[in-house]
Ligand SMILES: *[C@@H]1O[C@H](CO)[C@@H](O)[C@H](O)[C@H]1NC(C)=O
């Protein structure tokens with residue numbers, strides 16, 4: 001037994017010795033491409049061979065001396081002066097990630113800044129080590145623990161940039177206008193953008209739709225979530241040619257791309273970035289409206305604006321303004337040409353990651369806070385209380401609930417108040433509905449006025465209000481023992497629109513006293529709890545009407 005073990009150990013020892021020997025003997029450099037990045041290597045040190053004549057514009061280099069591992073190895077080596085554009089061998093050394101990679105100009109390459117990255121590398125001249133007569137290798141080996149940390153950091157790099165939670169469709173221009181050559185530059189630009197965004201399972205996801213005569217979805221959000229895979233997939237996209245039917249492609253994207261089956265994630269802003277070289281052949285305005293109404297933020301990157309002598313051919317000169325959000329110019333971007341686009345990568349990535357600016361697609365369904373005030377007094381009774389919860393659940397069901405979308409709160413009141421659901425408690429509709437249905441009936445008296453004040457100060461005031469529109473929906477079956485008008489008016493003064501729904505003994509004058517103007521569309525009454533369902537649609541429609549009305 002013990003002999004077998006030691007034999008095995010011995011054999012393993014031999015094997016590992018043998019493989020070390022092979023590695024150090026095989027000291028010839030590994031040929032790589034111009035675009036190969038530090039992240040493509042997992043060993044802590046490697047000897048590579050850069051090809052000659054790598055086009056300088058193709059390089060993404062982040063940092064100076066210490067380079068973020070997304071950087072091109074050959075680009076970094078040229079930047080550092082280790083090799084010339086003639087290429088040659090380069091030794092790379094893996095380093096840990098760091099903050100504030102600095103930009104500098106070196107040997108024809110301007111490197112870029114990067115606020116942080118998970119791992120780095122440095123480059124040095126590859127000494128062609130002459131066979132040492134003493135037989136001692138010159139390289140100093142890292143201690144084993146250091147190797148492990150490096151490997152672990154590399155694994156961690158793959159979760160993506162958690163500060164940029166967006167789902168993006170890039171609409172590539174694949175028309176005859178752009179042509180094959182610039183099409184490839186465009187793909188290159190998008191690869192750089194993908195790396196800068198920090199694609200990963202927990203960060204941004206992207207897919208590609210090619211704009212040509214007819215749109216073609218090249219890949220969806222869920223197909224690739226690792227930067228390397230995305231970059232490879234972009235490289236594989238084949239030029240199609242045809243007219244620049246951008247409008248048609250945008251409509252295709254709005255209708256088929258952002259579905260859960262195709263990988264669109266709940267609660268993530270949806271962004272369509274259209275690249276237009278020159279001008280679109282078709283009408284873009286209607287498609288853009290459809291896209292925005294279905295919750296997509298439309299960006300337009302125009303490259304090579306029409307020349308004065310070309311303007312006659314442009315179907316709609318205002319296409320940029322018609323395509324994007326009306327607010328201001330933060331949704332349109334112009335690059336003068338496909339050459340020297342590097343400096344546009346970072347600012348564009350920053351805009352695409354600016355979640356709070358995704359206002360283009362705000363609607364009454366994804367941008368409201370609704371607090372339900374539920375009468376839990378003794379007169380309601382257990383089974384009617386269920387009907388009230390059903391009624392609320394049916395209203396809630398119409399809204400898009402998420403951490404960046406609509407939010408639901410609930411307070412049950414008797415003489416007392418109980419916060420049943422806080423605005424930040426649940427971030428999905430399923431969880432919110434389950435919480436609504438799980439509310440336990442309290443039973444007691446009725447103090448509606450105090451309940452309103454409680455809701456404003458305990459549910460609303462701690463809330464970072466943001467840009468959502470605010471609502472209170474009160475459901476009561478009787479007369480309140482306290483004063484209601486004052487608390488209701490002050491809630492309205494705080495910008496909260498009040499709906500009141502009365503059942504059985506709730507006096508109409510109280511309901512109207514609490515409700516926002518116009519009273520007729522904000523106060524509802526039914527004799528029976530079974531009649532509540534008829535108010536579901538009027539309240540949803542009312543909220544949407546209030547949403548678009550000025551404050
Ligand atoms: C993307 O995923 C879909 C569905 O899973 C699959 O049909 C399609 O072939 C994938 N596309 C690519 C480019 O891998």
Ligand SMILES: *[C@@H]1O[C@H](CO)[C@@H](O)[C@H](O)[C@H]1NC(C)=O
Pocket residue numbers: 327328329330357359
């Ligand atoms: C555009 O509007 C957004 C949201 O209102 C704002 O945050 C941003 O600063 C504006 N950008 C410009 C360029 O005015």
